[in-house]
Amino acid sequence: MAEASEKTEAKAEAQAPSLLRQVYSVTLALVIGTAGGYAAYLLQLPLPWMIGAMSATTLAALLGAPIAMAKSLRVVMITVLGVLLGSGFTPEIVAHLTSWIPTLALLFVYVALAGGLGALYFQRVCHYDRTTAYFSAMPGGLSEMILIGAEMGGDARRISLVHASRLLLVVMLIPFLYNYVHGLASGDRPPSGPSITELPLHDLLLLTMSAVVGYALARALRVPAAAVVGPMLVSALIHLLGWTAAKPPIEIVGAAQVAVGAAIGARFSNTEMRLFWSTLLHAAGGTAILMLLAAAFAAGISLVLPLSIDAVLLAFSPGGLAEMSLIAIAIGANTAFVATHHIVRIILIVVLAPPAFKLLRRWERNPD
DSSP, rough: HHHHHHHHHHHHHHHHHHHEEEEEEEHHHHHHHHHHHHHHHHHTTTHHHHHHHHHHHHHHHHHHHHOOHHHHHHHHHHHHHHHHHHHOOHHHTTGGGGGGGGHHHHHHHHHHHHHHHHHIIIISOOOOOOOHHHHOOSSHHHHHEEEEEEEETTHHHHHHHHHHHHHHHHHHHHHHHHHHHHHGGGGSSOSSSSSOOOOOOOOEEEHHHHHHHHHHHHTTTOTTTHHHHHHHEEEEHHHHTSSOOOOOOHHHHHHHHHHHHHHHHHTTTTOOOHHHHHHOOOHHHHHHOOOOHHHHHHHHHHHHHSSOOHHHHHHHSSSSOOHHHHHOHHHHHHHHHHHHHHHHHHHHHHHHHHHHHHHHHHHHHHOH
8 A cells, every 4th residue: 555655656756857847838928929919919010929929939939948738728718718609690691601601612622632632742742642732731620630641640740830930930921911911910800809807707707608518529429520519509599599799808709819829839740840830831732722722712602602701701612610710700791601611611620631632542553
């Protein structure tokens, strides 16, 4: 018994420094991210808290700062963004859901073309092996593509860096593009929600319930991107039922943006500069293919259907659901339209990409 107790104590002592290091790394990432976000806010950059945090933590990671982002904290903050997205669903928007069927169908075509062209690019131009090229090319499902790609023999590190670089490039490019086109300064944009001091307690409790219940249900049902999709759907339901018209407090939304931006930057920790620059260059080519394809779809769709080219481009852009939806909020685009299309895109990729790869590999082995 004494020996077992000594082993337990030794194990606890060994784990303590590791836990302290993790807390320190996460705290450092948040401090650097907040400083970067505040600097971007002062400079009136578009989407300042996320872009500033992302830029500052990426630079810090590449310079060797021991930063990291706790998965649990990122999940909590993303549930906040899910609740915010759900608050954008109104009866008027839901009435137009059936009119989105053509663009949702075309999204399937976009994903197939984007994945196919991207895989060819990474294999033929960047000289990745077939598995790494395929899962690096998928326009979404970052965590799932890394895990499944590694299981099937791909280079998990390269896949992770390509997807992180794609997010970095898209999140940096699109807000500045819209900022240039529309000439919007940060001060022109209305706040995304009330101050926490102005939000009634019953509204705060309902929004919190949306985050907790929505995430728990989505996890139980194994819904892709559960942290954002579940809270968004529950939040949309309570807003459509008229239980509340409130949005999450602006302070919490700002903190969530910092955490999401810092999480992107922290992915580059322990990355050699040579590997970073080569992967960023490869990802830039792949991102250009995806964005040009998204722009072509957006231009064509806006000519045929009565839809804003801004909203369609955001809906088809190969960025993350939370990030693209935040940009939609920032420019005043139809957030529900954008979020719905990204949810469908993620589901298509997560559900169809792995079996499609297995079928392709089987067909190559047995072409007859």
